[in-house]
Amino acid sequence: MGWIVFLNIVTPWVLAFFIYYVKSDKVTNVLAFLTLPLLILFSYLAYVNHTISLISTPEILDYLMTIYDFGLLGYFLYQGIIKKSFLVVSLAIIQILFLIIVVLMKGYSDTPNILVDNLVIMFYFIVALVGAPIAIYATKYMDYDEKEKHKFVAIIIWFLGVMNFAVSVNNIEWFFALFETTTLASFILIGFRKDKEATDNAVLALWMNQIGGVAILISLMIFIHTNGFYHFSDLLNHPMVVSLAGLGFLSLSALVKGAQMPFHKWLLGAMVAPTPVSAILHSATMVKIAPFLLLRISPIIKGTLLAKLLIVTTGYVFVVAAIIALTQSNFKRILAYSTISLLGLMMLAAAVGTPGAVVASLILIVFHAFAKGLLFIEAGILEKVFHVKYIEQMRRLIERAPLTLMFIFFGFLNMTFVPFGTFIGKWMMIEEVSNFLSHGSYVILILYVGAGSAFLSILYMKVLGVSVRKTHGISNIKFMPLPKRFNFVSIWYYVWLLAITFFIAPFITYFIVPIANSITGASANIHSHDLSLYVGNSTLYFWEILGAMIILSLIHALPYFVKFKVDTVHPYNCGEVFPKHIGTFDFACIKKYENILIAFSIAMFILVLVLGGGLL
Secondary structure: OHHHHHHHHHHHHHHHHHHHHHOOHHHHHHHHHHHHHHHHHHHHHHHHOOOOEEEOOOHHHHHHHHHHHHHHHHHHHHHHHHOOOHHHHHHHHHHHHHHHHHHHHOOOOOOOOEEEOHHHHHHHHHHHHHHHHHHHHHHHHOOOOOOOHHHHHHHHHHHHHHHHHHHHEOEHHHHHHHHHHHHHHHHHHHOOOOOHHHHHHHHHHHHHHHHHHHHHHHHHHHHHHHOOOOEHHHHHHOOOOOOHHHHHHHHHHHHHHOOOOOOOHHHHHHHHOOHHHHHHHHHOOHHHHHHHHHHHHHHHHOOOHHHHHHHHHHHHHHHHHHHHHOOOOEHHHHHHHHHHHHHHHHHHHHHHOOHHHHHHHHHHHHHHHHHHHHHHHHHHHHHHOOOOOEHHHHOOHHHHOHHHHHHHHHHHHHHHOOOOHHHHHHHHHHHHHHHHOOOHHHHHHHHHHHHHHHHHHHHHHHHHHHHOOOOOOOOOOOOOOOOHHHHHHHHHHHHHHHHHHHOHHHHHHHHHHHHHHHHHOOOOOEEEEOOEEEEOOEEEOHHHHHHHHHHHHHHHHHHHHOOOOOOOEOOOOOOOEOOOOOOOOOOHHHHHHHHHHHHHHHHHHHHHHHHHOOOO
């Protein structure tokens, strides 16, 4: 298994190296395409050798990782100095000091530094199937008035290898190094255009994510001091003696990386970068580390005060981020807020920690990855081909960009309706919570899931309502030809979402449930038969799945064929024709409460820190 893990990690780095230094468009395009089949192959090889593997590494590698840690933090310090950021400099110095303490405190451990289980393999597949196509897309996107294409594509592909490494490590000090390497990657990519706005937002992302790094180092000091542990497997094998304070700080790092309020602004700031950056951050890398980390420690925190505080905090973000998204007009910011919202739900489910809740979290991670990859790809196409960035510019988009709108429509369906995975994940959460409603602290989950889902549905329909409206007369839809690479990536996501939705029952039963069972050590009461899905006492029959997909397909196609001719002559106006302008409610009334909503999130974050982290 060791060589398979090595290939999943190193292959993107090797390809990125050649792209970066050869500086040829042809080489860039070919190697970007080659990344996709290679990573799929190596993910599949890991899957067929799916036994849980603890893999030892040469002792010198541990020393090299420590040296790399200090080098990385030194680079952060340097960037803080040249960018004149007091926060970056201060946090880098704190990290260096804490890392010195960790290195001096930790003793020898013969626990292997690499851990590969079903959860890790699932992330290998996400990186391959969702992340690699973004690199292909980037090879064409960067041809539109962008500079240093080869460098940009190389960093994107390198990022994939970093993510594979981050989810594979068992050593928490190594995890810190990879956690901060994803911070480095986002800093470089967000600031790629090098203008003032890009630089400011890159620095914002840097110092905010450094806070997460500080939290990991504090957790390491606590674990080493109280238990002598600094490996995930040791924490999982000795749950009764693990410090709750250490777990609290690990959870805080997940909240930061997952852009949970009040740390959401770094992810919103990433919208100034080229759109492939948004696509990869939201779907396959970076923010997905947050639910991964909570899933990794969920068996230990399940049922604790920390878990309950995380449930309240992430559930609040799930609802509030969806509400604030309603006030936005920039399409990419709308998608960003919906990511922040759904990350809250993924992390909430992970904190609940029961087999059914973990299944729901995993389903949300997978379907969100594909759907957000698709939606951001289409956002980039709107930006470069149709020069559309705001909802107001999307009016009658169906007449100008029907194919792109079709993919956006399908992405929104995947985020909202049955039988798509996001809906199934929410349904499973409600089904799971219904089993212990006698515990008052969990009743709020029903309210969270219901309210957040409703606001997200309103959000998606708001965008579509503007886009599918036609002019008052009969209009012909014109299909503008799009670049082949754009179409390839769009169709790739579209087909995968269709396939895993059509076969969602066996997909959940034979792929997702075994992962949840291995995480929780218990069996989820979920199975399939004849393509029907059975969840506890509830059943989603295949004829319902098929019927829902047919109905949604018809609804999906309806705006392209329905044409209206409206009499817009007003009485007493001498027969003049007045055009009709139908707007979507902009929810401006919510904006004045946004700061109050964020202030509540700060209070909840402090509660997690003080009470959940065991500081009192």
